[in-house]
Amino acid sequence: MSIIEDLERQLSTTYALRTPGSRALHERAQRVMPGGDTRTGTFYPPHPTFMERGEGSELVDVDGNRYVDFLGNYTSLIHGHAEPRIAAAISEQASRGTALGYPSEQQVALAEVISARMPSMQQLRFCNSGTEAVMNAIRCARAFTGRRMIVKIEGGYNGAYDAAQVSVNPGPHTPPYPTGVPEGPGVSPGVISEVLVAPFNDLETLTWILTRYGRDIAAVLIEPVVSMAGMLLPDVGYLQGVLAAARAVGSLTIFDEIVTFRLSTGGVQGMLGIEPDLTTLAKVIGGGLPVGAFGGRAEVMAVFDPRRGGTISHSGTYNGNNATMVAGLAALETYGVDDVAMLDALGARMRAGLQREIDERGVLGCVQGVGSLAHVHYCAGPVRTYRDALRTPRATSRLTHLGLLLRGYLVAPRNLLAVNTAMTDAEVDGLCVAFGEVLDVGRDVFPRIGVGSAMAGT
Ligand SMILES: Cc1ncc(COP(=O)(O)O)c(C=O)c1O
Known part of the structure; x- marks a missing residue:
């Protein structure tokens, strides 16, 4: 088993232990829905997280775990949940x-x-x-x-x-x-x-x-x-x-x-x-x-x-x-010029904070985006085309997603992030700390500047 597969397995095991309710629901769901899900984009192994409720910037899953939601139903909830x-x-x-x-x-x-x-x-x-x-x-x-x-x-x-x-x-x-x-x-x-x-x-x-x-x-x-x-x-x-x-x-x-x-x-x-x-x-x-x-x-x-x-x-x-x-x-x-400006500032803080965590560790990565949106790439930037983006080994995105999930932060499995008006600097700063920890846990697998990725193609 490669280092990356081993790490993914460890994280998946920890996740499964934290989410027995989601696992049980996913097993039940498989009897009536192919793959136990009704939206391809929300599926991830070993099982997707079943959410019970949303409150402002947070989601709570069926096991009571709380997450700061940096996805907001794939960028649709500009004001967070249950505004x-x-x-x-x-x-x-x-x-x-x-x-x-x-x-x-x-x-x-x-x-x-x-x-x-x-x-x-x-x-x-x-x-x-x-x-x-x-x-x-x-x-x-x-x-x-x-x-x-x-x-x-x-x-x-x-x-x-x-x-x-x-x-x-x-x-x-x-x-x-x-x-x-x-x-x-x-x-x-x-x-x-x-x-x-x-x-x-x-x-x-x-x-x-x-x-x-x-x-x-x-x-x-x-x-x-x-x-x-x-x-x-x-x-x-x-x-x-x-x-x-x-x-x-x-x-x-x-x-x-x-x-x-x-x-x-x-x-x-x-x-x-x-x-x-x-x-x-x-x-x-x-x-x-x-x-x-x-x-x-x-x-x-x-x-x-x-x-x-x-x-x-x-x-x-x-x-x-x-x-x-x-x-x-x-x-x-409730989404006027001032709200856009507030989100732009929050988004800029998020992109700069994530990039700082990458740079401090010598990881090869660039955080790209504009306004309230961001995407983490594990390759040199700027990423100008789809083919540029293919340089990010997929396993690094999966690891980031799972690592952040275990720390209470939700991002897209492909590493898209969005802030919303229910958030403050505190949520963004917390995300950046958690991201740094994920990079530390994966220190042997994330690509390094001058070294490249040990996982090209994974
Ligand atoms: C840019 C873009 N166009 C179209 C769609 C499709 O929208 P819907 O999921 O509401 O069908 C999406 C969904 O994510 C999107 O991101």
């Missing part, structure tokens, strides 16, 4: 009906708030997940342009719709661009004839693809900071270049701001003062309830107008349901 104003809005709405099944003033109000924050979303519609938002934005682009193909970014996760499930986690030896690979079994193999793939931060390759295939390309789908691949930050001028290159061939640009909306009161587009043709949102705008939204220029979004002939059918039993609308309104009412 009193959101909880009150939901319970008040619950007593009046959660899903009346008809248009409501609440839908109009939330659409107005979003449109005011993101002026490029002149018109928008609601759905129930980011996946649906991306699906509808793609359909919209196809219907508006009369073209069939899209370009997406390698390593970008834009939800579970087939056209987005291309080259999300391709292996290091995947053939060159622009041909992508379906993400897994069940994704239509035919999708690769309609979805081309470009590397992030590489305007030259994107321009080449657009020049070569432009007349068939309905849209370029891009997350302005690629969160899944490890908070890849756009080079100065890159996003403006993407918009210009797409426009030059008559293609639309779809900004997936499902994660990045939180980076200002109006997402990355608000920070940079740029306007994509279409934008997709989810997570934060639902105040902790299921949500998605997509929107853009009025003339583009007109393809959903039921008064016109030949428009896109966009249905959904819970689209714009009352409970989600009031929760979203409450979340955004």
Whole structure:
């Protein structure tokens, strides 16, 4: 057994001893759910942690263990758990009906708030997940342009719709661009004839693809900071270049701001003062309830107008349901410029603190991110593309996740972190201390500056 396998086994054993209730529930769950889980991203061995309740910045599991939650349901809970104003809005709405099944003033109000924050979303519609938002934005682009193909970014996760499930986690030896690979079994193999793939931060390759295939390309789908691949930050001028290159061939640009909306009161587009043709949102705008939204220029979004002939059918039993609308309104009412600034400061403290722990120990690593978001890479920075990010041995991310979990801090197994407004410096400083301890425990396995990793490929 290698050193890393041995350490992982030790940590897993300690975790299993601390979480007998989760283990029992996972065993029970396996009888009715494949793998005992209902969300691939929340599974980790030996068994996922079953949570019982959330309070502000903390989660409590079924065994009574408390965790500071640096994930916040994968960046959606900008105010932490059970925020009193959101909880009150939901319970008040619950007593009046959660899903009346008809248009409501609440839908109009939330659409107005979003449109005011993101002026490029002149018109928008609601759905129930980011996946649906991306699906509808793609359909919209196809219907508006009369073209069939899209370009997406390698390593970008834009939800579970087939056209987005291309080259999300391709292996290091995947053939060159622009041909992508379906993400897994069940994704239509035919999708690769309609979805081309470009590397992030590489305007030259994107321009080449657009020049070569432009007349068939309905849209370029891009997350302005690629969160899944490890908070890849756009080079100065890159996003403006993407918009210009797409426009030059008559293609639309779809900004997936499902994660990045939180980076200002109006997402990355608000920070940079740029306007994509279409934008997709989810997570934060639902105040902790299921949500998605997509929107853009009025003339583009007109393809959903039921008064016109030949428009896109966009249905959904819970689209714009009352409970989600009031929760979203409450979340955004309490997420203004000052809140963004407070989170930016907290996020900067987190990134600097984690990086300090790395540097003090001579570990090869870089903490990348912006605003309230961070990602720990165990390789030299900056990490500009998905292929750069592949240099982090996966086992180091797993170890960090498990080591922090045992110390009462929750981060994504892939080492994504997010702060929320329920947190203070104390939680962030505690996280950094715990992270230092994890690096100490794994001193023989984390890559060192000048030495590299003993675990390349693991
Ligand atoms: C950037 C991005 N796009 C789309 C999605 C899909 O959103 P949902 O999980 O609500 O379907 C996610 C989810 O994590 C995401 O991070």
